[in-house]
Amino acid sequence: MLLTKPHLSNPLLPSAPRSNPAPSSSHARSLPTLTARRGSLRVSALSRVDVLSEALPFIQRFKGKTVVVKYGGAAMKSPELQASVIRDLVLLSCVGLRPVLVHGGGPEINSWLLRVGVEPQFRDGLRVTDALTMEVVEMVLVGKVNKNLVSLINLADGTAVGLCGKDARLITARPSPNAAALGFVGEVAAVDATVLHPIIASGHIPVIATVAADETGQAYNINADTAAGEIAAAVGAEKLLLLTDVSGILADRNDPGSLVKEIDIAGVRQMVADGKVAGGMIPKVECCVRALAQGVHTASIIDGRVPHSLLLEILTDEGTGTMITG
Numbered sequence: 242m243l244l245t246k247p248h249l250s251n252p253l254l255p256s257a258p259r260s261n262p263a264p265s266s267s268h269a270r271s272l273p274t275l276t277a278r279r280g281s282l283r284v285s286a287l288s289r290v291d292v293l294s295e296a297l298p299f300i301q302r303f304k305g306k307t308v309v310v311k312y313g314g315a316a317m318k319s320p321e322l323q324a325s326v327i328r329d330l331v332l333l334s335c336v337g338l339r340p341v342l343v344h345g346g347g348p349e350i351n352s353w354l355l356r357v358g359v360e361p362q363f364r365d366g367l368r369v370t371d372a373l374t375m376e377v378v379e380m381v382l383v384g385k386v387n388k389n390l391v392s393l394i395n396l397a398d399g400t401a402v403g404l405c406g407k408d409a410r411l412i413t414a415r416p417s418p419n420a421a422a423l424g425f426v427g428e429v430a431a432v433d434a435t436v437l438h439p440i441i442a443s444g445h446i447p448v449i450a451t452v453a454a455d456e457t458g459q460a461y462n463i464n465a466d467t468a469a470g471e472i473a474a475a476v477g478a479e480k481l482l483l484l485t486d487v488s489g490i491l492a493d494r495n496d497p498g499s500l501v502k503e504i505d506i507a508g509v510r511q512m513v514a515d516g517k518v519a520g521g522m523i524p525k526v527e528c529c530v531r532a533l534a535q536g537v538h539t540a541s542i543i544d545g546r547v548p549h550s551l552l553l554e555i556l557t558d559e560g561t562g563t564m565i566t567g
């Protein structure tokens with residue numbers, strides 16, 4: 242069943258803009274240009290504090306709560322957008338939320354595979370991963386993309402700790418049931434979040450690359466959406482947010498205007514059964530459903546190309562993409 246997201250009016254939002262004390266007329270006369278500038282600055286500052294004020298009930302509601310953000314795919318391609326997403330993550334951390342970043346990096350893996358002469362191949366949205374591809378995936382995700390995100394968070398004055406599934410056995414992998422076709426593509430056999438708790442509790446932001454080993458130490462390539470859902474469940478996250486390169490779940494995937502703002506598990510299952518949700522959206526929806534079934538309160542699929550979509554989703558009434566509820 243499709244639900245319309247309620248638009249709640251915010252009791253903290255003033256009905257009319259407040260006015261700061263006007264500058265004295267003598268000051269105004271002596272400095273006309275400066276006064277005019279200050280006047281426009283005052284309006285803009287007012288609207289900015291209104292926005293801050295609107296965020297207060299959300300900050301209060303989610304303070305101390307863990308929020309797992311999956312960032313990857315096309316939404317990660319532009320350096321400007323990356324920096325903006327990272328700043329939003331640091332802002333969430335500064336106002337008391339506890340973000341955990343799980344990242345992909347499919348396009349970056351593709352570009353490095355091509356540099357070493359390997360043509361990327363996918364089956365049902367999953368990368369066919371032979372031994373050489375596995376090495377490249379690990380080097381790119383763990384060595385490059387992970388450290389780049391850690392560095393960007395540190396630059397934005399947050400403190401990030403980069404990990405992959407292997408660290409402290411955070412994720413134990415098992416081979417995909419379709420290993421004959423997919424090679425070293427893994428599923429999540431278990432998550433041991435012990436290592437994350439002190440990192441999160443001390444205000445650091447864990448940044449997780451989804452390469453993990455099985456019991457024998459063999460490395461596996463795990464889809465980042467799938468891993469994010471399992472990590473969200475294991476840390477008892479309040480929210481799971483998947484940033485992607487569409488506005489959310491579309492009722493008609495050829496119509497960008499047909500965004501479904503809120504939908505429950507039964508509704509989203511019906512969309513998959515009807516073929517309305519397909520391709521790369523299926524693992525996203527499945528991981529949201531699994532996370533919700535394991536106690537995560539809400540899961541949202543949002544547009545990582547829209548500046549500040551993370552903040553819009555968490556700190557405003559209207560949100561941005563699609564929220565799936567249990």
Ligand SMILES: Nc1ncnc2c1ncn2[C@@H]1O[C@H](COP(=O)(O)OP(=O)(O)O)[C@@H](O)[C@H]1O
Nearest residue numbers: 314315485486489490491494517518519521522
């Ligand atoms: N109902 C739907 N609504 C939105 N996108 C859909 C839908 N069904 C299939 N898709 C496809 O899913 C894609 C998102 O998955 P994917 O490309 O794997 O994202 P990412 O690279 O961010 O992990 C969209 O670009 C779109 O082509």
Ligand SMILES: CC(=O)N[C@@H](CCC(=O)OP(=O)(O)O)C(=O)O
Nearest residue numbers: 313314345346347367368464465
């Ligand atoms: C098995 C599998 O497909 N693994 C993904 C892991 C990275 C990922 O999920 O990246 P995005 O989120 O950017 O798509 C891959 O190799 O591309």
